[in-house]
Amino acid sequence: MLNFSNSLIGILNLVTFLLSIPIIIAGIWLSKQGVTVCEHWLEKPAIAFGIFLLIVSIVGLIGACCRVSWLMWIYLFIMFLLILILFGCTIFAFVITNKGAGRVLSDKGFKEYRLGAYSNWLQNRVTGRTWKKIRSCLVASKYCSNFNKHHGQDNIAMFNKQKLSPVESGCCKPSNECGFTYISPTKWTKTRNVTLANPDCNAWNNDPNILCYNCQSCKAGFLQNIKKNWKKVSIVNIVFLIFLVVVFSIGCCAFKNNRNHNYYKGH
Structure with missing residues (x-):
């Protein structure tokens, strides 16, 4: 029976896997239906993010449920990079939106x-x-x-x-x-x-x-409109950052469980 941390990581990645599918579909739809430059600009980030989420979810799902240690290591490395990038982007957003206000x-x-x-x-x-x-x-x-x-x-x-x-x-x-x-x-x-x-x-x-x-x-x-939106996004980023840290911690436990399982299995 899988340990709790492995099961939880598996469930979380199954959810993100299912979420990635409508994101990719939305990006493809924009590429077909978009008329303005703005709509075409949105399609590529949507498709790229959806594919990235899909791949990471599959890696985490297989690594946790099938106890593949090297896949879990890759999954944790990607999660660690995401945490660093998101933290940096959040700080950057707060700094550059600190100036400017309506008269x-x-x-x-x-x-x-x-x-x-x-x-x-x-x-x-x-x-x-x-x-x-x-x-x-x-x-x-x-x-x-x-x-x-x-x-x-x-x-x-x-x-x-x-x-x-x-x-x-x-x-x-x-x-x-x-x-x-x-x-x-x-x-x-x-x-x-x-x-x-x-x-x-x-x-x-x-x-x-x-x-x-x-x-x-x-x-x-x-720019004022962008500033207001970035402030809201930064708050969401903080919540998401906390979520990623929790998932990363659970992932570390799952990785440790994989190593212990494979060690005892080998002996």
Whole structure:
């Protein structure tokens, strides 16, 4: 009869094996159905992660249930690397998302965002070709079109009270500094004799495919959204990290059981 640690490792790896199958299927589905650059970008990580999870689960399952010591050693080595990588990524995420926050505007329900407020590493992620891909995703998702539908009937007083998301504030409307005249949430008139010291004011265009997608504020709003999501992911990572440490500890017991079993079997 298998020891408790071996049985537990076997059950855990059976569950992860079953979970890997829908992940791989989802990645393949995205590769067939994806239309935007964003959807095609997601397919490869999904398939790679699913295959990795599948292989590791099989190694752990065979190593624990069939008492194959060298497979358990490989399984534990992979788990140890995962713990180190996840720990490093979690610390890194907390460090680079420590800077940056929205600027509160008087008599406004929304905040505005400045690119320079964020870490240099994040700023470098939204330049050149990378930003072109991100911008194409934002346009293809009709983010600002939906924003206009939700607030299209608002007058300026109502609009100023809205709690806009970072991307809505940065990409779908001009900066408050520009002093443009409000017509609709995504349509503004450039007022004469208004100082355009902020380069985003010149970048603004009422074309639904342009708006403020080329603005620094749009990049800042996108980074703020990334920052919020990374904070949530980091919390999940901590929980997962604890889970991996527990599994690794159980795996060490299973590995020890395998060695003892094979030793007594050989004698």
